[in-house]
Amino acid sequence: MPISDLMKLAERFEAKLVAEAAKALPPEDRKVSDLTWLDERARDYIGKMGKDVDSLMNPPPFILDKDIWKKAKKAVKKHWSKYQEPYSVITHIYESMGGKIKKKHKSS
Numbered sequence: 001m002p003i004s005d006l007m008k009l010a011e012r013f014e015a016k017l018v019a020e021a022a023k024a025l026p027p028e029d030r031k032v033s034d035l036t037w038l039d040e041r042a043r044d045y046i047g048k049m050g051k052d053v054d055s056l057m058n059p060p061p062f063i064l065d066k067d068i069w070k071k072a073k074k075a076v077k078k079h080w081s082k083y084q085e086p087y088s089v090i091t092h093i094y095e096s097m098g099g100k101i102k103k104k105h106k107s108s
Contacts, residue, residue: 015068015097026079030088037095038062039104049087053080061102068099 032047042062049058059069072093076086083089 011098015071026082027076027089027093029083030092031085032088035088035091038091038101042101046087046091047085051080051083051086053077062104063094064100064102065094065098068097069094072097072099 032043035043035046038046042060045060045062049060058073059066063069069090072090075093076083076090080086
């Protein structure tokens with residue numbers, strides 16, 4: 001098996017582990033300021049999404065993998081009211097599950 005295939009398999013396994021852990025326990029609270037891997041424009045966008053489940057463009061335009069975003073959102077949804085910034089939590093989980101963003105939104 002080529003190393004690239006092995007790496008893809010490991011990434012998928014990691015994403016599944018994160019998703020399963022999120023089902024068992026409420027995800028840890030996050031704030032927009034915790035999302036340092038995003039640029040300021042992307043953090044502003046996440047901050048403006050507020051608490052509305054279908055706020056703005058969902059997923060945000062800089063999200064590359066909509067399926068991972070849906071899984072991250074599902075992990076947060078049943079605990080939604082507990083978070084001040086639920087989309088910050090979703091974005092953190094999305095990244096933890098291997099979700100990628102468009103390059104111009106990565107923090108340097």
